[in-house]
Structures are given as C-alpha cells and as structure tokens.
Amino acid sequence: MPSATTATELWSLKTEDPAQVEQLATVLACPLTIAHLLIQRGLADPAAAHTYLNPSIDDLHDPMLMLGMSAAVERIQRAVAASEPILIYGDYDVDGTTATVLLKTAIERIAPKDKPTQVRYHVPHRLREGYGMQTTVLGDAAESGIRLVISVDTGIRAFAAAREARSLGLDLIVTDHHLPDEAVGIPDALAVINPMQANCPYPFKHLCGAAVAFKLSHAILAAAAQTDEQRSKLKQALIPSFLKLVAIATIADSVPLEGENRVIAALGLRELRNPVQPGLRALMQVAQVPTDRSPSATEVAFRIAPRINAAGRMDVASDVVELFLTRDPAHAAALAEKLHRLNDDRRAIEQQALDAIDVRLEALRSLGELTPACLVLDSTDWHRGVLGILASRVVERTSRPALVLTHEDGQAHGSGRSIPGFHLLDAITAADNTGPLFTRFGGHAHAVGFSLPSDRVELLRTRLESYGLPLSSEVTSATAIECDAELTLTELTYELTNWLERCGPYGIGNREPIFITRNATLAAPARIIKDKHICLDLAQPNGGPRLSALGWSRSTDWLARCAELTKDSRIDLAYRLRAKNNPQYPGLELELIDLRLA
Incomplete structure (x- = not known):
C-alpha cells in the first residue's frame, strides 16, 4: 500500500548534534526530546530556553516603547480629567470586539468615581458598513459632542476618515496592527499606534489588534498607578485579567505565536481557568470548554472564537461587547446562547458553500487546472x-x-x-x-x-x-510534512506531554511538534467513524495498554487506503501527541497526520 495520503510524499526529519542536545537536557533537567525541539527552535542557549519554557508577565515589553503612545496617553488623560465623552471605533471580529472591551474597561477604570467618563463604542455592521471607519459615523459622533475618537483594529489606511475627523474638530487616535500603505504613509491623526509603522522602535512587530489596544490600556493604567500598592495590583491582578481576552484574540487572529504573542497567549490561557466575568464564563459553558482548567489554544480557536465571530458574521457584533461587559449572569447566559445559535447558523451556511467549493475543486483537479x-x-x-x-x-x-x-x-x-x-x-x-x-x-x-x-x-x-x-x-x-523527532511508542509518556504543554501554546511561528514512529503494529483492524474519521489501535511492544491514533475528516482516498489495514499490519506513523482531557478516560492518544506501510 502506498502512502495513505496523496497530499504528501515526503516526511522531512531534522537532526541536531546529540552532544548539544544532551548538554541542554542536563542543564534544563528535561527529556532529550524536549532539548532536541528547543534547539530546533533556535533556543540552544539555556537562558533563552528557560525563558521560553517559563513565560512571565516580566516578558511583556514596555508599552511606552511604541511610537505615538505618549501622545495618546496624554490626550486620554485630558479627556478623562475633563469628563469628555469618548468614542471607541471597533471592528466586528474577535480582534475588534475584544479590543473595544479592553480599551473601554481601561479608560473607565482611570476615571474618578465622582466624575465618570462616558466611553461609547461603535462596532460596524459587516454587511451594511463593511470594514473600516466610515465618515458618516464620525459626523454623527461630532454632532453628539464627541471630541476624541480612538480606533481599534482598524484605521491604518483610513485616510479619508482621518481627514474628515480633522475637519469636524475630532482628535483621532488610531490603534491598529495591519500593514500601512508604504506608498502613502499613515493617516493624519493626533497619534497612530501600530508597531508595523515606519520608525516605530517597539521590539515586537506582530501583535494582533486587541494586543495593540491592550498596550494602550496598559499604558494608561500604568500612568494612573501612583503608589506601590497600585502598581503591584496592576501587575499582579489587572494585567493578568486583561490578558484573558488578549489571548483569545491573539489565537483567533492567527498572528505568529512567537515572541511576545506567545507570552500573551500562554499567560492569558492560564488566567482563563475558572473565569469570574459572567459573559466569558457563559460563553465557555455553551462552547463546552471546561472552566476547571486552562483551555488549550485549540479549544479557543475552534470552540470559543467561532462563537464570538458568529455575531459579526451573521448579526450584530455589538452583542459580543455587551457580553463581555455585562455583570448580569442571566443576561450573559442569554447573549452566550444567542452567539451559540448564530454559530450553528453560520456552520450550516458554511457547509452549503463548502459543498459547492468541493465540487469546483474536484473539477479543477480533474482538468489539471489546480x-x-x-x-x-x-x-x-x-x-x-x-x-x-x-x-x-x-x-x-x-x-x-x-x-x-x-x-x-x-x-x-x-x-x-x-x-x-x-x-x-x-x-x-x-x-x-x-x-x-x-x-x-x-x-x-x-x-x-x-x-x-x-x-x-x-x-x-x-x-x-x-x-x-x-x-x-x-x-x-510547502506541502511536505516537517517532522521533529523519531520516537518509539514506549517513549510516549505523561512526562513528555507535560513538557510539550510547556512548549505551547502552538500556532503559526510555534508549530506543534510532529513525531514519527516506525514499524508500529495494529492491535485491531482500522475503524472508519462516521464515514470520514479513522481510528487505529496500536499495540505497545511492552504489552502495555493500546494507544489510539485518530485521523479527523479524511478524504475518500485516505479512508479507502486505511480500510485495507488489518490486525497485525505494521505501519510507520507521523502524528501529534496528546494527553486526553477527559478525566473519565485518561491516557495518551495520537493525532494522525500521515501513515505508510512499514
């Protein structure tokens, strides 16, 4: 039987100097496999590897390093001191809605209790308004008495909107992460905060929009912290609390999970254990994400984020902002359930379109035009x-x-x-x-x-x-499978999965390791589940419990090849290693990437 997938022919396997691997493993007291992975990721230096394995809040960069930050903080402080109404101009996806919540919460926190600042927000309708700042919204804001507008996750190419804001007497602060137009430059605004803009000295360039808004939030909260007690509370409580939403946005927006993004995601996922805010807790419950442990990046990407995005895709994204701001558990539960229903609607519409796309792709393949x-x-x-x-x-x-x-x-x-x-x-x-x-x-x-x-x-x-x-x-x-290490089934242990978890969260720029095991024996014939998934039971050489290898949503060709596998078939596998999250069914399992006859 040839390879069980026609998409790839090659498993590329990197090798590292065994002496260097052993030396790093000794210093870090980690398994050789982990030391091997760290060196592959350019982390041969023990200090850099230790930082990678132990992300902390001290690894976050100073937000004041960002070009435009000083001017933005000073203008917001003046607005708060004068109780000026402020408009936050958001966007309708996970990145834009969470950014809106973060900045609104931060500004309201620094306002005196006896002189609260009115912070309004506008989240555009995807179909009626589309992406980006609209001049009509700015005109309505000016008529209502707004004098300061702050964009989040949008605005870096909003040249017409910036000109309109200036003509209306509005001060505009742009916070964004999208690439500027190099030929034109940046909009004419009071401040532009975007690490991607020219001459910005901020050391990490690939933040999502919510993370840029978080940096502004961090800066104004830090400026308002006057005592050691307030600064300690900011570092120990407020910033970790903010990182929950920043982590969700960072994972959902598919920015590289390396550098500061990985720190944000790791710390934020840690804080998502047992959330207190009613909306976030209700959302995790309808998404069937347990709240007694930290969720994985996969659970955020495939369970939490789609329900947030569903509001902007199918209805009005302002429901998401309201969900994360409300303190009423009943209202939060109703909003979370609405997002859940919208996500079901989205999935049905998506599947209908995918069916048509699959037909078209198959036609292109048959004509040799793919x-x-x-x-x-x-x-x-x-x-x-x-x-x-x-x-x-x-x-x-x-x-x-x-x-x-x-x-x-x-x-x-x-x-x-x-x-x-x-x-x-x-x-x-x-x-x-x-x-x-x-x-x-x-x-x-x-x-x-x-x-x-x-x-x-x-x-x-x-x-x-x-x-x-x-x-x-x-x-x-690029379709070749990049594999990281070759292991025997007996080397797959809970200790290894614990160390692999410390190397996460995984995503673009920090991909999850793929391992190879050769000459594994099937303990039973291959099973096809729901006509699209494959399940293999692998016999352990030492007579231990079977290991399950699962391949999800495989092609017809894939399934046909795997159906030929019988008990005692010997195969080579490429896979990701998982520890089961279900406490009733503990153990390890393999997420199957590819397989071949040994």
Whole structure:
C-alpha cells in the first residue's frame, strides 16, 4: 500500500548534534526530546530556553516603547480629567470586539468615581458598513459632542476618515496592527499606534489588534498607578485579567505565536481557568470548554472564537461587547446562547458553500487546472460573513493560498488566507499596482480583505496567476510534512506531554511538534467513524495498554487506503501527541497526520 495520503510524499526529519542536545537536557533537567525541539527552535542557549519554557508577565515589553503612545496617553488623560465623552471605533471580529472591551474597561477604570467618563463604542455592521471607519459615523459622533475618537483594529489606511475627523474638530487616535500603505504613509491623526509603522522602535512587530489596544490600556493604567500598592495590583491582578481576552484574540487572529504573542497567549490561557466575568464564563459553558482548567489554544480557536465571530458574521457584533461587559449572569447566559445559535447558523451556511467549493475543486483537479499559486473562487450564492472561513478551508484542502469572493450589487467582496512562504498582502498589492483593481483592500501576510467591481474579478485572477506562477514550486514544496523527532511508542509518556504543554501554546511561528514512529503494529483492524474519521489501535511492544491514533475528516482516498489495514499490519506513523482531557478516560492518544506501510 502506498502512502495513505496523496497530499504528501515526503516526511522531512531534522537532526541536531546529540552532544548539544544532551548538554541542554542536563542543564534544563528535561527529556532529550524536549532539548532536541528547543534547539530546533533556535533556543540552544539555556537562558533563552528557560525563558521560553517559563513565560512571565516580566516578558511583556514596555508599552511606552511604541511610537505615538505618549501622545495618546496624554490626550486620554485630558479627556478623562475633563469628563469628555469618548468614542471607541471597533471592528466586528474577535480582534475588534475584544479590543473595544479592553480599551473601554481601561479608560473607565482611570476615571474618578465622582466624575465618570462616558466611553461609547461603535462596532460596524459587516454587511451594511463593511470594514473600516466610515465618515458618516464620525459626523454623527461630532454632532453628539464627541471630541476624541480612538480606533481599534482598524484605521491604518483610513485616510479619508482621518481627514474628515480633522475637519469636524475630532482628535483621532488610531490603534491598529495591519500593514500601512508604504506608498502613502499613515493617516493624519493626533497619534497612530501600530508597531508595523515606519520608525516605530517597539521590539515586537506582530501583535494582533486587541494586543495593540491592550498596550494602550496598559499604558494608561500604568500612568494612573501612583503608589506601590497600585502598581503591584496592576501587575499582579489587572494585567493578568486583561490578558484573558488578549489571548483569545491573539489565537483567533492567527498572528505568529512567537515572541511576545506567545507570552500573551500562554499567560492569558492560564488566567482563563475558572473565569469570574459572567459573559466569558457563559460563553465557555455553551462552547463546552471546561472552566476547571486552562483551555488549550485549540479549544479557543475552534470552540470559543467561532462563537464570538458568529455575531459579526451573521448579526450584530455589538452583542459580543455587551457580553463581555455585562455583570448580569442571566443576561450573559442569554447573549452566550444567542452567539451559540448564530454559530450553528453560520456552520450550516458554511457547509452549503463548502459543498459547492468541493465540487469546483474536484473539477479543477480533474482538468489539471489546480496549479496556480493562488486560487480565486467566486459565487453569487456565498454569504459574506463566512468568506474568511471558506478561504481557510480551501487552503486546508489544497495547500495553496486562496481568495474567496461573493457578489452583491455589482461589487465583489472577498477574503483571503495564505500559507507560509506566500505573503498574501504583497500579492494583492502587486495585482493592484499593475493598474487600479480594488475599491479597498488591506490585511497582512496570512489574511486579507478586499472589494472590487465584479467585472474585475477575472482580471484579479489573471494578475494573481501571473504573480504566483514563479512561486508555484515553493507552494508545492510547502506541502511536505516537517517532522521533529523519531520516537518509539514506549517513549510516549505523561512526562513528555507535560513538557510539550510547556512548549505551547502552538500556532503559526510555534508549530506543534510532529513525531514519527516506525514499524508500529495494529492491535485491531482500522475503524472508519462516521464515514470520514479513522481510528487505529496500536499495540505497545511492552504489552502495555493500546494507544489510539485518530485521523479527523479524511478524504475518500485516505479512508479507502486505511480500510485495507488489518490486525497485525505494521505501519510507520507521523502524528501529534496528546494527553486526553477527559478525566473519565485518561491516557495518551495520537493525532494522525500521515501513515505508510512499514
């Protein structure tokens, strides 16, 4: 039997100097496998490895290092002192809604109890307003007496909105993380806070929007802390509490989980154990995420984040802000249940579109046309709220970057997702630079959003094909499975999983290790579950309990090959190692990536 998957032919396995591995393992008192992984990640220095394994709040950078921070803090302080009303201009996804909550909470905390500051917020409607700051909203704000507007997770390319704000007498503070337009620069605002902007000395550049808003929140809270007791409370209680939402946004926004992002995610996940805030607790309950332990990054990404995003995709995202601000458990439960229902609606709509996409992809494969480095798929039937998810699914199915579009009133609206090695924003920027194409676009290396006239979609497809063809070989090679170490089944222990947990959370930039075990014996025939999942029982050489290896949502070809496996078949496996979270069924299990006959 050949490889059980047609997507890959190669398992690449890195090797390290055994003497160096043993030396680091001795210093850290860790298993050799962990020392091997650390060296692979460029952490051969024991001090750097120790910091990586033990992230702490002291590893967060000083927010005042960010360009524009001083001016922003000073203006907010003046607004609070004068009890000026403030408008926070948010966005409708996880990143934008959590950023809105964080900044509103921080500003209200520094206001005197006898002179509270009115902090309003506007979260745009995805379909009626779309992404970005709208001049009409700014006009309404000015008429209502607002004089300070703070954007979160948006604004770095809002040149027209910035000009409108200035003409209306509004002070605008932009906080964002998306890439600026290098040709034009940054908007004309009182302050622009974005580590990606030119000349910003902040040492870590890849924060999500909520993390940038958190940095502003941290800065104003630190400026308001006047005593040692207040500074201690800020460090020991307030900042860890804020990191819960920042971690959710960091994981949901798919920014690299390395450097400061990994510190934020690790500390925030730790704080999510037994949450006190009614909305967060209710959301975790409807998402079936236990509250008696810290959730994993996977649980955040696939259970919590989709329910937050569902509000903006299917209805109004302001429900999310209200959920995280309310102190009423009954109201929180109702809002969480609403998000849960919206997520069910989203899944049904997504599945309908995916069925159509799968048919189209299969047709492209049969015609030999699944070759461009970037795919462009469009339809009039697809819901704008699920385009980003659909793009991610296409990437998963094809290992190629993808743009997915829908049409409405002569305009095509789209989202794109990419793979390592293909900078998606650079690609669509190059397509636009060839000649005007988009009415708006923005994003970063891994994700973009855009709109353009419907009659230009074919032109977009042609330009991206021209841009991507020279990169096709790189895109194809990216499908090889990068494996980290070769282990025997007897080396798979709870101690190893505990150390692997300390190396997390995992994501882009800190991928979860993949291990290889060769010549494993099946203790029973392969089982197919629900016509799409595979389950293997592996016999331990020492006669110990069977180990389960599970492969989720596999292709028909995958399942057909695995169905040929019988008891005593000997196979080589590539997998991720897991400790089961269910206390009623303890043990270890393998998440199957690939397998071959030994």
